[in-house]
Amino acid sequence: MSIRKIAIVGGGASGLVASIAASSKGSKVYILERLDRVGKKILATGNGRCNITNINTDITRFHGKDKSFINETLKQFDVPATIEFFEKLGVKCKIEDEGKAYPYSDQASSVLDVLRYEAERLGVIELCGCYVSQIKQKKGIFEIGIKDKEKLAVDKVIVAAGGKASPNLGSNGSGYDLVIPFGHKLIETFPALVQLKLDAPFLKALKGVKFEGTVTLGLGNKELQRESGEILYTDYGISGPPIFQLSRKAGEQLAVGRKPWLTVDMFRDFEYEELMEVLRKRMANACEKPLDFSFVGLINKRLIPILLKASGVIDIHKHCKEVSEEELKNICHKLKMWRFEVIGTQSWTEAQVTAGGIDTKDVNPNTMESKLVKGIYFAGEILDVDGDCGGFNLQWAWSSGYTAGKYASE
Ligand SMILES: Cc1cc2nc3c(=O)[nH]c(=O)nc-3n(C[C@H](O)[C@H](O)[C@H](O)COP(=O)(O)OP(=O)(O)OC[C@H]3O[C@@H](n4cnc5c(N)ncnc54)[C@H](O)[C@@H]3O)c2cc1C
Incomplete structure (x- = not known):
């Protein structure tokens, strides 16, 4: 019996693991990668440390x-199987806050190195600079069309071409076009794990202001999601880990034409009344000081004139003794619940993942094989699956990649 040939479109996280699972079961595996090297995105993950999975x-x-x-x-x-898999390859995992697992080496490159080493050891053929432009099925054989190169004929194909996020790292949405002609449907995509654009005229002046706070996303009278952590104002809006976590829900609303709101709490350790007390004391202790100067040491200096103006204070240099209780309440309100309209997300270039993708209803979850065409398998972000920030997206890539590789080879 001749050896089964499998082509994997895309040498990202899911494609590499699929190649190891498939070749360890005896198949001849080809990775077709459009960039000049495989695994570029893995190198960028977890700020170069690769948040490999999450024990939670x-x-x-x-x-x-x-x-x-x-x-x-x-x-x-x-997750235990994933951790064991990587330990066998040499990457020992350590668990950090919120269950996030990283390689002990703190280097994403070590994750890529061991995957490539294992794939090479098993005889996987890595073909870089191969932009797959078409998949055709003829008499039970798949013909893989590659731009400016010869076609490749294989028995099975695993489509692991990613979604649309971070196209500079490889995934540009071209994977969808390969399978739509077979009848697969695309669930509308939008950028996720991404910064948010806000509607406010003063953002340029706030660019770079960072603080620990809480952000709440809402629509109409309804609160949708709340997250805490380090927040950063940018010239277009707002960024930071809590914003990334909210961005999926914000994107969902924006995709259907709704405009969600975001409130920012810059003093999450204080209840509103406690913060009012702090402000009243500061006013009383510094009654001859200019109001704007009285905030030095409490909030970022760049924030002071903007906060005061947004709170309706006309003369921001007036003495603290001249500040009314009403004005103080407005300031306190802004510090605890500054509300902005969310007008968009940043683009695919900045997004870490793709929400939406190929509809999973036409894919078998136990094997990752297409229900429409036998012999086509899926792995990774190309499918309508995305995870929160914290190692969940790579876990999806490993789980789906391993499953696709294993069953494509059986
Ligand atoms: C900056 C950044 C940081 C991240 N950090 C983390 C993290 O720490 N933890 C975590 O869990 N997740 C993280 N993610 C998300 C995670 O990296 C992805 O979800 C995961 O890599 C997706 O794997 P994939 O194999 O499905 O797709 P990809 O990794 O995108 O790989 C797809 C591959 O297919 C190739 N390709 C595409 N089209 C074609 C074609 N037509 N022909 C040939 N090749 C093609 C691409 O060049 C690419 O190499 C991060 C993402 C980014 C951008």
Whole structure:
């Protein structure tokens, strides 16, 4: 019997793991990667440290139309299996805050190195600079069309081409066009784990102001999500880990034409009344000081004139003794609940992941095989699956990649 040939479109996280799973079961595996090297995105993950997985992985941390599909696939190659897999390859994991797992080396490059080493050891053929432009099926054989190169004929194909996020690292949405002709549907995509654009005229002046705070996303009278952590104002809006966590929900609303709001609490350690007391005391202790100067040491200096003007104070240099209780309440309100309209997300270039993707209803969650065309498998972000920030997206890439590789080879 001849050896089964498998082509993997995309040498990212899911494609590399799929190649190892498939070749360890005896198949001849080709990785077709459009860039000049595989795994470029892995190098950028976790700020260069690669947040490889999360020991608190559960279905609530994932998004997509069909959560039970995601759950089934995660069970096929779960977090303990993933940690064991990487330990065998040489990457020892350490667990940090909120269950995030990183390699002990603190280097994303070590994750890529061991994956490539193992793939090479198993005889996987890495073909870089191969932009796959078409997949055709003829008499049970798949013909893979590659731009400016010869076609490749294989028995099975794993589409692991990623979504649209961070196209400079490889995934540019071209994977969707490869499978739509086979009848697969695309669930509308939008950038996730990304910064938010706010509607405020003074953002340029606030650029770079950083603080620990809490942000709340809402729509109409309803609070949608609340997150805390380091927040950063930028010239277009707002960034930081809590913003990334909210961005998926904000994107969902924006995609259907709704304008959600965001409130920012810059003093999350103080209740409103406690903060009022702090402000009253500061006014009383510095009654001859100019109002704007009285905030020095409490908030970032660049924030002071903007905060005071946004709170309706006309003369921001007046003496503290002249400040009314009403004005103080307005200032306190802004410090605890500054409200902005969210007018968009940053683009695909800045996004870490893709929300939406190929509809999972046409894919078998236990094998990752297409239900429409036998012999086509899916792995990773190309599917309508995305996770929160914290190692969940890579876990999806490992789980789906391993499952696709294993079953494509069986
Ligand atoms: C800056 C950044 C930091 C991140 N940090 C983390 C983190 O710490 N933890 C975490 O869990 N997640 C993180 N993520 C998300 C995570 O990296 C992705 O979800 C994951 O890499 C997706 O893997 P994938 O294999 O599905 O797709 P990708 O990694 O995008 O790989 C797809 C590959 O396919 C290739 N390709 C695309 N189209 C074609 C084609 N037509 N022909 C040939 N090749 C093609 C691309 O060049 C690419 O190499 C981060 C993402 C970014 C951008």
